[in-house]
Amino acid sequence: MELHDVLIIGSGATGGMAAYTLTRLGVKCLMLDAGPPVDLEKDRSLRPVSDLPYRGFGQPGRFPHVTQANEFNANVWADEKQNPYTYDAGAPYYWVRIRKIGGKTLLWGRASWRLSDYEFKCRDHDGFGDNWPISYQELAPYYDRVEPLFRVAGRNEGWPQMPDGNLLPDDSRDSGSVQRFIASAKRLGVPTTKPRRATGTLASSVNLLLPEALASGHLRIVPNAIVREITLDRATGLANGAHFVDRRSKRDFHVRAKVIVLGASCLESTRILLNSGIANSSGVLGHYLFDQFYVKNVVQCVVPEARGGKGGRSLMGGGGYIPRFRNLAKREKDFIRGYAYDFGSGHTPHPRYVPLYGEALRKEMQELEGAGFAMTTMGEVLPRRENHVRIHPGVRDAWGIPVLHITQRYTENEFRMARDSMEVAEQLCRGAGFEILGKHAEPVPPGESIHELGTCRMGADPRTSVLNRYNQSHDVKNLFVVDGSAFVSGGVQNPTLTMLALTMRACEYLVEQKKRGEL
Amino acid sequence: MKRRTILGSALSLPAAWAAPAPAQTAPPPAETAVKLAFDSPEAAAAGVRRFFDETEFAALERLGRLLIPSAEGLPGAVEAEAALFLDFLIGQSPAERQTLYREGLRALHAAARQRWGKAFAAVSDEEAAPLLAPLRQAWTRSAPHDPLARFLLAAKDDFWQAVANSRAQARALSGRRRGASGLGLYWHAAE
Numbered sequence: 001m002e003l004h005d006v007l008i009i010g011s012g013a014t015g016g017m018a019a020y021t022l023t024r025l026g027v028k029c030l031m032l033d034a035g036p037p038v039d040l041e042k043d044r045s046l047r048p049v050s051d052l053p054y055r056g057f058g059q060p061g062r063f064p065h066v067t068q069a070n071e072f073n074a075n076v077w078a079d080e081k082q083n084p085y086t087y088d089a090g091a092p093y094y095w096v097r098i099r100k101i102g103g104k105t106l107l108w109g110r111a112s113w114r115l116s117d118y119e120f121k122c123r124d125h126d127g128f129g130d131n132w133p134i135s136y137q138e139l140a141p142y143y144d145r146v147e148p149l150f151r152v153a154g155r156n157e158g159w160p161q162m163p164d165g166n167l168l169p170d171d172s173r174d175s176g177s178v179q180r181f182i183a184s185a186k187r188l189g190v191p192t193t194k195p196r197r198a199t200g201t202l203a204s205s206v207n208l209l210l211p212e213a214l215a216s217g218h219l220r221i222v223p224n225a226i227v228r229e230i231t232l233d234r235a236t237g238l239a240n241g242a243h244f245v246d247r248r249s250k251r252d253f254h255v256r257a258k259v260i261v262l263g264a265s266c267l268e269s270t271r272i273l274l275n276s277g278i279a280n281s282s283g284v285l286g287h288y289l290f291d292q293f294y295v296k297n298v299v300q301c302v303v304p305e306a307r308g309g310k311g312g313r314s315l316m317g318g319g320g321y322i323p324r325f326r327n328l329a330k331r332e333k334d335f336i337r338g339y340a341y342d343f344g345s346g347h348t349p350h351p352r353y354v355p356l357y358g359e360a361l362r363k364e365m366q367e368l369e370g371a372g373f374a375m376t377t378m379g380e381v382l383p384r385r386e387n388h389v390r391i392h393p394g395v396r397d398a399w400g401i402p403v404l405h406i407t408q409r410y411t412e413n414e415f416r417m418a419r420d421s422m423e424v425a426e427q428l429c430r431g432a433g434f435e436i437l438g439k440h441a442e443p444v445p446p447g448e449s450i451h452e453l454g455t456c457r458m459g460a461d462p463r464t465s466v467l468n469r470y471n472q473s474h475d476v477k478n479l480f481v482v483d484g485s486a487f488v489s490g491g492v493q494n495p496t497l498t499m500l501a502l503t504m505r506a507c508e509y510l511v512e513q514k515k516r517g518e519l
Numbered sequence: 520m521k522r523r524t525i526l527g528s529a530l531s532l533p534a535a536w537a538a539p540a541p542a543q544t545a546p547p548p549a550e551t552a553v554k555l556a557f558d559s560p561e562a563a564a565a566g567v568r569r570f571f572d573e574t575e576f577a578a579l580e581r582l583g584r585l586l587i588p589s590a591e592g593l594p595g596a597v598e599a600e601a602a603l604f605l606d607f608l609i610g611q612s613p614a615e616r617q618t619l620y621r622e623g624l625r626a627l628h629a630a631a632r633q634r635w636g637k638a639f640a641a642v643s644d645e646e647a648a649p650l651l652a653p654l655r656q657a658w659t660r661s662a663p664h665d666p667l668a669r670f671l672l673a674a675k676d677d678f679w680q681a682v683a684n685s686r687a688q689a690r691a692l693s694g695r696r697r698g699a700s701g702l703g704l705y706w707h708a709a710e
Binding site: 054 | 586587608611644656658659685701702707
C-alpha cells in the first residue's frame, strides 16, 4: 500500500492552508475530507424566495441547532440526523458544521483580526487561565503572509489590543449615520475602526488555497472520506495512518502516512483523537472548550432623519467595528477580559421591534425602510476545564462512528460582560441621536457563534496541554493539530486568521523537522 | 336550435385553442439537451388545509387579515394565501410550535366568545383590538409568560414573512424597484 508523505485531514481553512504551505515546499500530500466537492458554478443558482416550497422559512425542524440555516443555504449544513451529537439536559450546544470540500470557508463571514498579547499572554495580564506557549511577535510574520493571500482589507490603528496588519487600505468614506456614531463613541472614549475582512464574496479554501496546491502536482484530494480514527505504530509510538469510511458506500479503508496534519475543525479533530485513544497522556484532550458569545442586535435603532425613505447613501449604509476596550490598562469592571462590537447602518429593522399590527404596522415598516442601525456584541468566553467534550458511550453517527457529548455553559463573567455591552451600546446610540427600538443582553447559546475553540490546546507543559508550541502532539511526534482546537484563549477576534497563521507556521516547522531528520 | 347543437356550441374550444397550429419546424437532433421551464405548485394550484380544524383555521384566517391587510396595491395575508401556507408550515413543525398555534387560536376564540359572544373569525376590527393588545407592547427579548401573547407575537412574525415571500408580493413588486424580487443564492444538494 502507498505510503504518503503527509496525510491532511480536512479541507477547510486549516486543511487548505496546510496543503498550500506543504505543496509549495515540495511535500507530497494526500487530503481526506468527510464531504463531497461543491461545483460553485453548477451547485448554486439565483432563485426567487417565492418559488421555494417553504417561502424561505426552510423545512421546519431540519436544523434545530443551526440558526444560520435558511431555505437558500439549507443544503450546505451538515445534516443533524446523520451527524448527531448530545449535550447535557438544559444546556443545549449549537454545533454548526459544514461537511463539504472547503468546509466552513464556503460561507464564512471573512472577518480577519489578529490576536494580541492580551490573548497570548492573558494569564500575565489578569491572572486567569494559561498563557499560550507563543507570543504575538512569533506569530506576526505569519499573519503578515496570510493577510495578502486572503486580500484582507481594513485600517491600521496602532492599537496594542488589535495589532496592525498587512492590509489593503480601506479609505472609504463613512456615511453620515456612521460618522455620528463614531463621534458619539469618541466622546465616550470608545475606539472605532473600519471592518477588517477578506475581500471577495467567497475568499475560500476552494479558490484561494486548494487550486495552487493541486496545480503543484503534489496534492491529491479524496472527498467523502470520513476519518474514523488515526492509527498508531505501537512499536514507535508514531502515527502510521488513518481508517476512514467512504460516505456513500460505507466501505472501510486504511491509508498509510509518515506525518498527519489534522484540521478537521475544532470538535471533529478532537472527536477523531478521542476515538483513536491517542495524544492524551495529559488527560486534557477534550477539555477547555470555549468560544465567543454573541449578543445579536444588542441594540436595534432607527436613525430618525432616515425615516420615510429620506436616508440615501450619504446618510445610511456601511458600518464598522469597536475593538475590545474594557480592562486593558487596569481592571475596571466586575468581569475580566472584554468584548467587541460590529455595527451596521442602512437595513430595515424586523417588524418584531414595532409594537403595532395591521395597516399601522405596514405604514411604520415603510417609514423604517433602510433606516436601521444595529450593533452586535462579540464577547470573550473564559476557557474552563469543566467545559468539555467526550465520546458518548452509546450514540453513533450514520457511519457507525461514536459521537461527541458536549458540555459548555456560560458563567457570570460572560453574563456580566453582556449586560455591560448592552448599557454601553445604548449610550453610544443615544449619543448619536438614534432612536432605540429594542435592546437586550441575552447571549446566543454556546456554539452558535461558530467560533468553537480549545479541547486540544497548546502549551509548554505536556502534563497540562496536548500540543506543543508548533501544534505538534506532545505524545505523537508526527501528529500536528492545526485548527481552532489548539487555542488556549480566544479573545473577541474572529479566529480564522489566527488558525491560518498557526497552520502555516506549523507546516513550515514540520518540513524543517523532516529535513533535519527529527520527524 | 336543437339541444344537442346548444351543448356542442357551449363546449366548443375557445378562440385561442382553435388557432391554427404553427408550421412544424424540424426537431432538434435527438442528442441535444434542452432546458425545460417548470413552475412551482403554488403557481398553478391552491394548497389544501390539512392541519388546523375548521374553527382554528377560520380564526387563523381572520388573524391574518387583521395582522397584514392588503394596501396600496400590495397583497395582504388573504391575497398571499398566508393562512393556508401556515397551515402547511405549522403542520410540518415540531410539536412545541404546533401546540403554541393550536392553543393560541383556541384561546383567541375563547376570548372572543367571552367578550363579544361570537367566534374570533366573526369579530370586527374594533372588537379584535383588545384581544390583540399584546401586539402593542414594546419589544422585549424574553418571550412573554402568557401563551396567547407568545402565540400572537409568533404569528405576527410568521404572517409577515409568509406574505413578504409570497408569489403575490413578488408579482406586486416586480418592476417597482430593484431587489424586490427576493432573489437569493440557492445551494442545490451536492448529490
